[in-house]
Amino acid sequence: MSAVASLQRLRRLVIAVPYLWLALFFLAPFVIVLRMAFSQAATALPPYAPHWEGLAQLGDFLSQLDIANFSLLGDDPLYWQSYLYSLRIAALTTIFALAIGYPLAYAMASAPPRWRGTLLVFVILPFWTSFLIRVYAWIGILRPEGLLDATLSFLGFEGEPLRLLNTETAVLLGMVYSYLPFMVLPLFATLEKLDRGLLEAAADLGATPVTAFLTVTLPLSLPGILAGSALVFIPAVGEFVIPDLLGGPDTVMIGKVLWSEFFSNRDWPLASAVAVVLLVVLVLPLVLLQRARLQREMAA
Amino acid sequence: MSRLGPGLILALIVGFAFLYLPILTLIAYSFNASRLVTVWGGFSTHWYGALMQNQPLLDAAWLSIRLGFVSATLATILGTLAALALARHGRFVGRTLFSGMVLAPLVMPEVVTGLSLLLLFVAADVERGFWTVTIAHATFSLGFACIVVQSRLAGFDRSLEEAAQDLGATPFVTFWTVTLPLIWPAVAAAWMLAFTLSLDDLVIASFTTGPGATTLPMRLYSAVKLGVSPEINAACTIMIGAVAVVVIAASLLLKREQLAGS
Numbered sequence: 370m371s372a373v374a375s376l377q378r379l380r381r382l383v384i385a386v387p388y389l390w391l392a393l394f395f396l397a398p399f400v401i402v403l404r405m406a407f408s409q410a411a412t413a414l415p416p417y418a419p420h421w422e423g424l425a426q427l428g429d430f431l432s433q434l435d436i437a438n439f440s441l442l443g444d445d446p447l448y449w450q451s452y453l454y455s456l457r458i459a460a461l462t463t464i465f466a467l468a469i470g471y472p473l474a475y476a477m478a479s480a481p482p483r484w485r486g487t488l489l490v491f492v493i494l495p496f497w498t499s500f501l502i503r504v505y506a507w508i509g510i511l512r513p514e515g516l517l518d519a520t521l522s523f524l525g526f527e528g529e530p531l532r533l534l535n536t537e538t539a540v541l542l543g544m545v546y547s548y549l550p551f552m553v554l555p556l557f558a559t560l561e562k563l564d565r566g567l568l569e570a571a572a573d574l575g576a577t578p579v580t581a582f583l584t585v586t587l588p589l590s591l592p593g594i595l596a597g598s599a600l601v602f603i604p605a606v607g608e609f610v611i612p613d614l615l616g617g618p619d620t621v622m623i624g625k626v627l628w629s630e631f632f633s634n635r636d637w638p639l640a641s642a643v644a645v646v647l648l649v650v651l652v653l654p655l656v657l658l659q660r661a662r663l664q665r666e667m668a669a
Numbered sequence: 670m671s672r673l674g675p676g677l678i679l680a681l682i683v684g685f686a687f688l689y690l691p692i693l694t695l696i697a698y699s700f701n702a703s704r705l706v707t708v709w710g711g712f713s714t715h716w717y718g719a720l721m722q723n724q725p726l727l728d729a730a731w732l733s734i735r736l737g738f739v740s741a742t743l744a745t746i747l748g749t750l751a752a753l754a755l756a757r758h759g760r761f762v763g764r765t766l767f768s769g770m771v772l773a774p775l776v777m778p779e780v781v782t783g784l785s786l787l788l789l790f791v792a793a794d795v796e797r798g799f800w801t802v803t804i805a806h807a808t809f810s811l812g813f814a815c816i817v818v819q820s821r822l823a824g825f826d827r828s829l830e831e832a833a834q835d836l837g838a839t840p841f842v843t844f845w846t847v848t849l850p851l852i853w854p855a856v857a858a859a860w861m862l863a864f865t866l867s868l869d870d871l872v873i874a875s876f877t878t879g880p881g882a883t884t885l886p887m888r889l890y891s892a893v894k895l896g897v898s899p900e901i902n903a904a905c906t907i908m909i910g911a912v913a914v915v916v917i918a919a920s921l922l923l924k925r926e927q928l929a930g931s
Contacts, residue, residue: 379840379841380758380840383750383753383757383758384750384754384758384767386747387747387748387751387754387767387771387811387815388754388763388767388770390747390807390811391767391770391771391808391811392770394789394804394805394808395770395774395808396770397789398785398786398788398789401785401788401789401792402781402784402788405788469683469684469687472676472677472680472683472684473681473683473684473685475677475680476673476677476680476681477681479673479677480673480681486920486924488681490916490917490920491688493916494912494913494916494917495688495692497865497912497915497916498908498909498912499908499912500869500871500886501869501871501886501889501890501893502692502695502889502908502909503691503692504893505889505897505901505905506691506692506694506695506905507691508893509694509695509698510691510694512897516694546687546688546691549687549688550688603778604776604778606778607778607779607780607781608778609780609872610871610872610890614893614894624778624779624780628780628872631784632875637788640784641784641788644778644780644781644784644785647778647781648777648778648781651776651778655776658776
């Protein structure tokens with residue numbers, strides 16, 4: 370009896386401790402952001418203390434909601450343009466990462482099994498090194514009279530320096546570079562489990578390697594493609610460091626807008642409204658990611 | 670299909686060249702005697718000496734290491750508990766909300782996580798610094814730790830736990846003597862992942878820190894903003910070296926363990 374009681378206590382503790390932590394440090398801040406997004410800058414200047422109304426005052430509360438921050442997001446082209454721009458950059462990043470990552474993951478999965486572990490470690494290794502370091506490496510390469518210009522002139526290409534730093538190309542390079550492991554890992558996981566016998570069967574039935582790839586490998590690796598694409602696309606939309614360091618004045622992504630609304634303009638409610646819309650934008654890719662996860666779990 | 674065709678070998682070469690060339694050039698230029706990135710002035714360790722004199726950077730590095738240590742430990746404990754709750758406790762009230770909250774920080778844009786936690790700390794009127802960043806880091810790495818441990822728990826022989834309990838072990842003793850020794854590689858991997866995430870984070874730390882608690886990424890960020898310098902290359906090279914040693918050692922250890930297990 371006491372063993373059962375202590376088991377019950379332990380069970381409850383195992384659930385309650387992380388639950389409470391997340392409720393306090395994830396859910397509560399989220400609610401505060403929502404509340405802040407509907408506040409006026411005047412009443413929400415730092416130091417800001419939220420006023421928690423009771424349920425009875427909910428109607429009151431709703432009527433006080435200030436959607437001015439959101440209508441500003443709609444009116445000022447800076448905001449919706451930077452949302453669209455972020456989606457565009459994230460989509461391009463995903464496509465390029467897929468174009469480089471798929472052949473890489475495919476080759477890794479086709480390698481002899483005893484190499485695979487080592488190859489995997491070498492894909493993950495750059496991911497463990499600091500994000501900032503990887504972006505910084507690209508500054509050294511792309512900046513005027515940097516390594517790329519020096520290499521080109523060494524190889525005999527005369528002419529203007531490329532001036533790639535602070536352009537969209539630089540942002541894309543940095544993004545694809547930084548997010549590539551997120552694409553390769555799920556792709557590798559799916560491709561490695563693929564039954565090679567299916568390809569042999571396709572070949573026996575007269576399919577060319579290209580047809581076999583298009584009709585067998587590609588559809589079967591779709592969960593990996595979806596998971597990898599979501600893992601690249603979702604964080605890429607809200608990216609701040611890469612557009613800030615590699616981008617220029619015309620590569621304004623939404624993460625950077627939020628950062629400067631907060632740190633430079635000190636408009637906390639507007640920054641919160643930007644955050645809320647950013648999350649809404651990410652709902653669709655998140656649903657896709659969740660579906661890919663469920664499909665994988667069902668398959669497993 | 671154990672032979673790689675030329676196309677696949679090319680894919681491997683291109684992929685790994687893209688991943689490693691930038692890092693390798695960065696390392697090479699940390700040993701450049703010349704301050705100019707385009708001019709190779711001969712091999713020199715001058716910038717490493719200069720780095721050792723850079724007290725603000727060293728302080729920031731020490732702060733980041735302590736911060737990573739505490740937040741990774743917290744995240745690993747909480748993440749392991751969360752993984753146990755999700756893998757072992759079947760249905761419980763609010764399970765969907767719970768798993769949502771565990772996984773959401775993984776995909777939450779860093780700017781949003783940082784902003785929301787800062788607003789909480791301001792609302793609660795706590796002094797910002799070491800501990801607020803620690804809490805923030807533990808919260809966002811918890812989900813990563815949970816996933817790593819959960820994957821280990823999924824392929825786990827539960828009859829061992831049942832046997833221990835049949836032999837009279839309390840749930841706590843069972844966990845300590847049976848479950849934990851079996852899942853420790855995952856717990857260690859979760860800790861390392863959480864530590865790296867903390868050491869790497871610029872955005873969330875920038876939001877949640879206070880005066881007097883400047884982390885290494887924040888220091889590096891402001892240095893990078895000012896431009897490229899071989900001293901930063903030297904700092905980066907040391908960090909890359911440390912990470913490479915740890916990751917390769919860990920994967921070798923894991924391989925040995927797997928060999929011993931099979």
